[in-house]
Amino acid sequence: MTQWSDYTTGERLKLLRGKEMTQERLAEASGLAVGTIRKAEQGGKVGLPTLMRLAGGLHTDVSVILGEQAPRRAMAGTDRAMLRELSRTVHDTAADVGTDLAPPAPAALAAGLATAWDSYRAGSFAQAGVLAASAVRNAAAALRAAPAGQECAARGMLTDAYRLAAYVANQHGARDLAFAAIGHAQQRAEQAADPLRVAMVASGRAWVYLRDARLDQAQAAAEASFVSIEPTYRDRDPVLLAAYRLGTLGLGPEVTRSRTRESFAEIVEHTLTVHAKPLFAAMCKDGSPLFDAGLVDPDGLRTALRRLETAAYREEGDSQLLEVADLHLAASAFL
Structure with a gap:
């Protein structure tokens, strides 16, 4: 049986358009010229802005057009069940329904949420959705039961759980749920x-906008996120600056705001030894623009990776690997 990823991009566009929609109608819906539609369906090279407009006109995602994700109608039954439960949990907890549960201990709640995020980052989106629903319920129960003076910490945990729910929904094309969950995250x-x-949360909303082909709103939300989080010259707290730096690398508050890691060195050590090792392993296996430009020696990175896996962390030398991760992600995004 032919898989969705086996088709060419042009073939996928034709299948998504279907017999009911002509090329002229798609051109009108996407704001493109008919010639551009024909070029794309014939396998011609088109840029990201054109792909975004095509996705908007077809009411789908760029990832579907590129074959990275099957159309939603082909979604597995387990994914549909996960989304139904996740949707019910998000909407119920936002209305304070079903939150009168005995909440788990704060450490258990944090551990469960961290596991859910790990599943998401590993690409196990269905599993992440199941865990996210549990995290949302538990975090909402913890907020309801929070004693005076501890509400802000509980709201922070619920924010992270709602944000993860939004990301999972966005990956599955459930845009209404993604917008609802990211809205609840913003409120908390x-x-x-x-x-x-x-x-x-603003950065996450920008991504939801982007997947919905709403480019202007995505840009505005991303800019607002960057401006609001960027440190000023008045900020001299090394832990705060470390949190900002690691946040730009895509790590969430469960890492950057951990109560068990109070110093800059501890945060960087945890990032490199737990979260960065898979990135470095992928660089060694698949290559990196940094290798091509001669900025990083691949053999040297392999040696450093082996040292991280087998020896004790050395702040003086190993902390410089954070620069490698930062540069690789930036180069991969723009080159």
Whole structure:
């Protein structure tokens, strides 16, 4: 049986358009010229802005057009069940329905949420959705039961759980659920008076806009996120600056705001030994623009990776690997 990824991009566009929609109608719906539609369906090279407009006209995602994700109608039954439960949990907890549960201990709640995020980052989106629903329920129960003076911490946990729910929904094309969950995340982050989480939620909203082909709103939300989170010259707290730096690398508050890692060195050590090793392993296997430009020696990186896996962390030398991760992600995004 032919898989969705086996088709060419042009063939996928024709299948998504179907017999009911002519090329002229797609051109009108996407704001493109008919000639551009023909070029794309014939296998011609088109840029990201054109792909985004095509996705908007077809009411789908760029990832579907590129074959990275099958159309939603082909979604597995387990994914549909996960989304139904996730949607029910997000909407119920936002209305304070079903939150009168005995909440888990704070450490258990944080561990469960961290596991859910790990599943998401590993690409196990269905599993992440199941864990996200549990995290949302538990975080909402923890907020309801939070004693006076501890509400902000509980709101922060619920923010992270809602944000993860939004990301999972966005990956599955459930845009209404993604917008609802990211909206609840924004409300809780603002109530927690946590500027870092407010900025990360805004960044997440920009991604939801982007997948919905709403480019202007995506750009505005991303810019607002960047401006609000960027440190000023008045910020001299090394832990705060470390949190900002690691946040730009895509790590969430469960890493950057951990209560068990108070110093800059501890945060960097945890990032490199737990979260960066898979990135370095992928660089060694698949290559990196940094290798091509001669900025990083691949053999040297392999040696450093082996040292991280087998020896104790050395702040003086190993902390410089954070620069490698930062440069690789930036180069991969823009080259």
